[in-house]
Amino acid sequence: xxxxxxxxxxxxxxxxxxxxxxxxxxxxxxxxxxxxxxxxxxxxxxxxxxxxxxxxxxxxxxxxxxxxxxxxxxxxxxxxxxxxxxxxxxxxxxxxxxxxxxxxxxxxxxxxxxxxxxxxxxxxxxxxxxxxxxxxxxxxxxxxxxxxxxxxxxxxxxxxxxxxxxxxxxxxxxxx
Numbered sequence: 001x002x003x004x005x006x007x008x009x010x011x012x013x014x015x016x017x018x019x020x021x022x023x024x025x026x027x028x029x030x031x032x033x034x035x036x037x038x039x040x041x042x043x044x045x046x047x048x049x050x051x052x053x054x055x056x057x058x059x060x061x062x063x064x065x066x067x068x069x070x071x072x073x074x075x076x077x078x079x080x081x082x083x084x085x086x087x088x089x090x091x092x093x094x095x096x097x098x099x100x101x102x103x104x105x106x107x108x109x110x111x112x113x114x115x116x117x118x119x120x121x122x123x124x125x126x127x128x129x130x131x132x133x134x135x136x137x138x139x140x141x142x143x144x145x146x147x148x149x150x151x152x153x154x155x156x157x158x159x160x161x162x163x164x165x166x167x168x169x170x171x172x173x174x175x176x
Contacts, residue, residue, distance in 0.1 A: 004052055006054045007037045020079045020081070025051075086112070091128070091130075093112055094138065097139075100166040101138065102162065103140075104142045132161060
């Protein structure tokens with residue numbers, strides 16, 4: 001019997017994807033071990049019985065993304081079942097932030113319609129079920145520094161993802 005998710009190795013490490021008939025429901029950023037990717041692929045109980053094999057196109061696009069190819073991950077259908085209305089608004093804003101560009105937490109809060117809610121935006125990003133399809137790595141501190149990335153690899157992985165997309169740095173700050 002095959003498992004209803006995909007865990008596979010990319011140029012950047014092991015990743016995982018899970019889907020329902022409504023779209024991708026979970027993804028795992030690159031980690032060093034297959035077992036870590038499987039362990040981090042946490043499926044909501046309400047979706048477990050609805051799991052289906054992730055679309056081949058999502059696997060192909062994600063593999064290409066980690067090879068550094070300029071792919072459009074926003075075309076993949078996402079299932080945000082279980083996400084709060086605020087989190088969904090944050091994720092919609094992040095999906096609109098183009099490859100190779102960044103916004104600040106404050107700007108994301110303004111775009112969501114909640115100026116002053118930069119910390120709440122950070123909380124929504126920490127709950128992001130679908131990185132990099134929901135590109136929380138494109139949100140940086142107000143001074144252009146890499147802050148707040150809670151995954152194996154931390155801020156160094158956030159920087160790597162931005163570099164894959166063509167963002168340049170001087171020291172620990174973004175310059176383009």
